[in-house]
Amino acid sequence: MGYTLNYLKQIAHGIAQQFGQNCEVVIHDLSAIDLENTVVYIENGQVTKRNIGDGPSHVVLEARKDPSQLKDRYGYLTRTQDGRVLKSSTMYIRDDDNKIRYIFSINFDITGFSTLDSVVKSLISTEPETKAPERITQNVNDLLDDLIEESVTLVGKPAALMTKEEKVTAIQFLNDAGAFLITKSGDKISKYFGISKYTLYSYIDVNKTTK
Numbered sequence: 001m002g003y004t005l006n007y008l009k010q011i012a013h014g015i016a017q018q019f020g021q022n023c024e025v026v027i028h029d030l031s032a033i034d035l036e037n038t039v040v041y042i043e044n045g046q047v048t049k050r051n052i053g054d055g056p057s058h059v060v061l062e063a064r065k066d067p068s069q070l071k072d073r074y075g076y077l078t079r080t081q082d083g084r085v086l087k088s089s090t091m092y093i094r095d096d097d098n099k100i101r102y103i104f105s106i107n108f109d110i111t112g113f114s115t116l117d118s119v120v121k122s123l124i125s126t127e128p129e130t131k132a133p134e135r136i137t138q139n140v141n142d143l144l145d146d147l148i149e150e151s152v153t154l155v156g157k158p159a160a161l162m163t164k165e166e167k168v169t170a171i172q173f174l175n176d177a178g179a180f181l182i183t184k185s186g187d188k189i190s191k192y193f194g195i196s197k198y199t200l201y202s203y204i205d206v207n208k209t210t211k
Helices: 002-019 058-065 118-124 140-155 164-177 185-192 197-210
Strands: 023-029 039-043 073-079 085-094 100-109
Touching (some): 058 100, 140 164
């Protein structure tokens, strides 16, 4: 594994040197015990304001949840905390047993390019998007906040106005998204939806039986 990581670091450095300071290259280590510290290497971290030792983005939770279904993605849109638009690619680095060990991501800031004419369209072209770009988070608290916000958007009304069935739908989304992999997420989610932890887990059990 050490050889693989060193090899990935070498490639990351080369890509960053080739494309300059607007190109962030980050490596997540999925063997990390602590989910809050998955970033083991980063070039041009100023793009997303991340550093070595920072926490996961959405792609890490996806890889922890169901890695067998994941495929590399190229040229999709993401956004930073301060609203800049990035063209991103994500590659899942697997070992001999087909387990994902590292996530290798490239995030190129195209905010400035987006105001130019068709001359640069081929550079910033992306795969078709049906939803707003995902926000790249710096820590697990921000990631959990994003997932909760997405669950509320899915239902279409504030948590205080949700029926039991709508809260079950929101919590189903959070469970499927891997939110409960985050330490102590149950406390925050149950408080947000105004239910007890017992009720929260009973909603999860209901979801399991209805699949």
